[in-house]
Amino acid sequence: xxxxxxxxxxxxxxxxxxxxxxxxxxxxxxxxxxxxxxxxxxxxxxxxxxxxxxxxxxxxxxxxxxxxxxxxxxxxxxxxxxxxxxxxxxxxxxxxxxxxxxxxxxxxxxxxxxxxxxxxxxxxxxxxxxxxxxxxxxxxxxxxxxxxxxxxxxxxxxxxxxxxxxxxxxxxxxxxxxxxxxxxxxxxxxxxxxxxxxxxxxxxxxxxxxxxxxxxxxxxxxxxxxxxxxxxxxxxxxxxxxxxxxxxxxxxxxxxxxxxxxxxxxxxxxxxxxxxxxxxxxxxxxxxxxxxxxxxxxxxxxxxxxxxxxxxxxxxxxxxxxxxxxxxxxxxxxxxxxxxxxxxxxxxxxxxxxxxxxxxxxxxxxxxxxxxxxxxxxxxxxxxxxxxxxxxxxxxxxxxxxxxxxxxxxxxxxxxxxxxxxxxxxxxxxxxxxxxxxxxxxxxxxxxxxxxxxxxxxxxxxxxxxxxxxxxxxxxxxxxxxxxxxxxxxxxxxxxxxxxxxxxxxxxxxxxxxxxxxxxxxxxxxxxxxxxxxxxxxxxxxxxxxxxxxxxxxxxxxxxxxxxxxxxxxxxxxxxxxxxx
Numbered sequence: 225x226x227x228x229x230x231x232x233x234x235x236x237x238x239x240x241x242x243x244x245x246x247x248x249x250x251x252x253x254x255x256x257x258x259x260x261x262x263x264x265x266x267x268x269x270x271x272x273x274x275x276x277x278x279x280x281x282x283x284x285x286x287x288x289x290x291x292x293x294x295x296x297x298x299x300x301x302x303x304x305x306x307x308x309x310x311x312x313x314x315x316x317x318x319x320x321x322x323x324x325x326x327x328x329x330x331x332x333x334x335x336x337x338x339x340x341x342x343x344x345x346x347x348x349x350x351x352x353x354x355x356x357x358x359x360x361x362x363x364x365x366x367x368x369x370x371x372x373x374x375x376x377x378x379x380x381x382x383x384x385x386x387x388x389x390x391x392x393x394x395x396x397x398x399x400x401x402x403x404x405x406x407x408x409x410x411x412x413x414x415x416x417x418x419x420x421x422x423x424x425x426x427x428x429x430x431x432x433x434x435x436x437x438x439x440x441x442x443x444x445x446x447x448x449x450x451x452x453x454x455x456x457x458x459x460x461x462x463x464x465x466x467x468x469x470x471x472x473x474x475x476x477x478x479x480x481x482x483x484x485x486x487x488x489x490x491x492x493x494x495x496x497x498x499x500x501x502x503x504x505x506x507x508x509x510x511x512x513x514x515x516x517x518x519x520x521x522x523x524x525x526x527x528x529x530x531x532x533x534x535x536x537x538x539x540x541x542x543x544x545x546x547x548x549x550x551x552x553x554x555x556x557x558x559x560x561x562x563x564x565x566x567x568x569x570x571x572x573x574x575x576x577x578x579x580x581x582x583x584x585x586x587x588x589x590x591x592x593x594x595x596x597x598x599x600x601x602x603x604x605x606x607x608x609x610x611x612x613x614x615x616x617x618x619x620x621x622x623x624x625x626x627x628x629x630x631x632x633x634x635x636x637x638x639x640x641x642x643x644x645x646x647x648x649x650x651x652x653x654x655x656x657x658x659x660x661x662x663x664x665x666x667x668x669x670x671x672x673x674x675x676x677x678x679x680x681x682x683x684x685x686x687x688x689x690x691x692x693x694x695x696x697x698x699x700x701x702x703x704x705x706x707x708x709x710x711x712x713x714x715x716x717x718x719x720x721x722x723x724x725x726x727x728x729x730x731x732x733x734x735x736x737x738x739x740x741x742x743x744x745x746x747x748x749x750x751x752x753x754x755x756x757x758x759x760x761x762x763x764x765x766x767x768x769x770x771x772x773x774x775x776x777x778x779x780x781x782x783x784x785x786x787x788x789x790x791x792x793x794x795x796x797x798x799x800x801x802x803x804x805x
Contacts, residue, residue: 275300275578279601300603304573306491307605311503311567319501322493323462323618330465330480342367342452342481343657345471347459347494349374351625351642352487353442357396358650360449364657367451367479369471371458374443376435379514379600380407380558381639382524382548383431390643394650401441407551408432413524417701418531428526432551435639454479459493462621469620483657484621490607492627498617503567504607506684511577512560514550516597518589521557524548529704530588532697533689536580537572540689541565542700543580545588556599559585564688574603610681613674616667624649628671644714644800648791655787659780666781669788674796675756676715682750683707685742695737703738706731714801717761720754757797764793 272280279297342365346352349370360366368374391397411430416422447453458474462484471479486494525547533540541563550556561581565571578601586593612629616622623629625642652670656662686703696702706727728735739747768790775786794800 273575273579274582275575275601278582278598282601300574300578303603303605304575307507307509307571307574310491310501310607311507311571319497320493321461322459322497323464323621325464325618328466330463330468330470339478339480340365341468342479344483344485344653345369345469345479345481346485346487347471348487348489348492348625348627349453349455350376350439351489351639352485353439353446354391354396354642354646355485355487355624355649355653356451357442357446357449358394358646359653359657360446360451361396362650362654364654365450366446367454367481368446369454369457369459369473369479371456371474373455374439374453376437376439378436379602380432380548380551381435381438382429383433383640383643384427384429385431386427387640387643388431388433390646394647396445397438397441405433405437405441406431407434408549410522410524410549413526414528415526417529417705418698420701420705425526429546429548429640430524432548434551459488462494464618464620482620482660483653483662485653486621486623486627487625489626490605492623494621495614495623495627498614499609505567505610506608506681506688507565507567507571508562508606508608508684509565509571509574509577510560510562510602510604510606511574511581512546512558512602513581513585513598514552514556514558514600514602516553516556516599517595518555518557518591520590521549521555527704528588529701531584532701534580536563537570537576539565539570539572540691541572541577542687542689543584544687547589550599552599557589558602559589560602561585564684566685566688566690569691574605578603608681608684610678612677613671615671616664619664619667620662622653622667622670630671630674630677645795648795648800652788652791655784659784661781661784666784669785669792672788672792672796673756674792675753675760676796676798678753679715679720679750679757681753682742682746685746686738690741695740699734699737699741702731702734703741706734714798715757716798716801717757720757760793760797761799764790764797764799768793 276297279300282296344356344359344364344366346356346366346368349356349368352370353368353374356366356368388402392399392402409431411426412424413426413428413430414422414424443453454473454477457477460472460474463470463472468480468482469484471481471484473479486492488494525545528545528547529543530545531543533542535541536543543561543563546560546562548558550558561577561584563577582593585591609629614623614627614629624645626638630641630645649670656666656670661667687700689700707723771786772790775783775790778786
């Protein structure tokens, strides 16, 4: 499910009176009197939205850093403002420069007496702590800079067991600890698209895990391995010298290191500088809630669409749903409503989507809103760029996770995406630091071109509504249902060829609508990535076994580079992903 940038809110009560653990609507007259008093006392004042009324009833709680740390209605409004600002921006040469490159060694820079030189400094701790712990376990001196407190959110992360075991394989989590952090386990999982039938699968996003427990385990493990944590400090600037990078923090302290790992997510100031403030090519908008009161709560929805294109704000959107049992109670369930939009054509605000969510979710889940106890409200945005993963733009600075743009059209990014690449990244970063291969070219090899990731852009484009395309409102659901087998989180050449062939043979009538929906230019661009997907599959399956022994005999720098090429072939073809038996 979409994970990064989700802002969750602790236990809330709907703006109805509570009796016996259930919500009972007040008398209609009470509501009318409230509106009249407000209108007479505050001329022209707008009454609060249903979303604001719900959030204003939420009990207070400590905010934590990272995704899911904010819980107020004000946080929702701020995120809407951020979304509007990044999508209205064009290339801006005046974007604040966080990173500057300085000629010469760092001896000319005042570091203060006795400054320790770190091998790696990770900026952003909620997900960055996984990379930091893996590197610390390899013997590197690692520090984490986090502007808040490194603490996992209350809302669960949903993931498959296979993806979770990637952390175990890296060696920073035991199988026993895996069982400790699992709060819910459910099967089967439903996929469906508006009256087209349902597909039931198992083992996909079927675990709910506690971020609070997992991040706490990682934090303790990181400290015990010799790692240093700088909490309550934000990054002000980075000076990249020939021999070191020097980070200046908000409190004036300076920390030198050999490599900076940027794990500050989609809104990283370093990424903003690299992209010159350019607006994203796409957005996924997510809203939802975790509520108590669901009687049927043993299965999940991985992706479900119950309607065609709907109006939201001034835009038409195709709405999708996800739903998962929550570990906080047998009747607790989290439901997400999300949509894909093209920023150049406008998009609804998150608050507008939440208003639609309160209307549609009860019908979707066959419940009544008045009988639910809202525990948390969830909202987030996921900006996407076609030129992803983001290649390193500076010496000694590398983006990982959402900051690098590694994502998928189904689960997008966050924790699930990070686990898939954790082993590859931790090994590659360790070799880069150990061999002093920290120039921008060498670091770009750690975020290489991946044709399967680039090919997934077509699916996101197809799932976004576009004005004046003259396609049927049911087109998106028809296309997704026909293509569903290729809509796994990791696109591979063989399954994709099979599915596209079946679509062309069985549903040729939708081909003209595809061209109208996504555009000829996008299809031509996608065709190039499709060819490269097949090429990378060939290279990984047939050339890798031949050249791997030779690679081991190369000099260190050449060996480092060729190992990254082999990884790019494998991951770029999606061959790191093996369907569970």
